[in-house]
Amino acid sequence: MSPAIALAVVVALLVIAAAIGIVLRLLDGRRRAGGHLRFDPADADSDRLGSRATLVQFSTQMCARCPQVRRMLSTFVADADGLDHLEVDLTHRPDLSTRYRVVQTPTTFVVDGSGAVRARFHGVPHRHALTEALAAV
Structure with missing residues (x-):
């Protein structure tokens, strides 16, 4: 192969x-449809969801952006009634990444009171x- 072709x-x-x-x-942090997924709070070692909505954050121990998302979601929860935040560590529960189709961390779900996933965000969500x-919930 000639150097010109290789270059x-x-x-x-x-x-x-x-x-x-x-x-x-460009696609990172944008809202996507939740599809037909239903979130089970037992997967996050919880027995309940927020009365209005729950922000479910999927993270791992080595995720560099997860603490930033955790702080941002905590401010949303502190400013709103009926809103809850659950975090699922996929390091200890890799089976959940397949069940909920999580391919990167952080991934955030907006889950309504019945457990239906209404929206999902890959990466750091735009405020x-x-x-x-x-x-919309």
């Missing part, structure tokens, strides 16, 4: 990797999107 291949791979990174960054999701 062209390397440049093409770098461009593709940068494009994928930009797309993933306005989280506020809109809670208003």
Whole structure:
């Protein structure tokens, strides 16, 4: 293979990797539909959900952004009535990542009082999107 072709291949791979990174960054923190999932509070070692809604955070011990999300969700819970926050550590319960289709941490669910997942966020949720999701519950 000639050096020109090798250089062209390397440049093409770098461009593709940068494009994928930009797309993933743009999608990070945006609201997505919850689908037909139902969250069981027993999976978070809890016996109840919030009367209005529950913010369920899936995290791991090595997650760098999880403490930031935990603090943000705690401020939402402190400012609203009927809102609760549960955290599920997937390090100790990897089976839940398959059940709830969690592919990255942090992932946050907005769950209504009956356990239906109304919205989900991958990465750090945008504050306005989280506020809109809670208003819709």
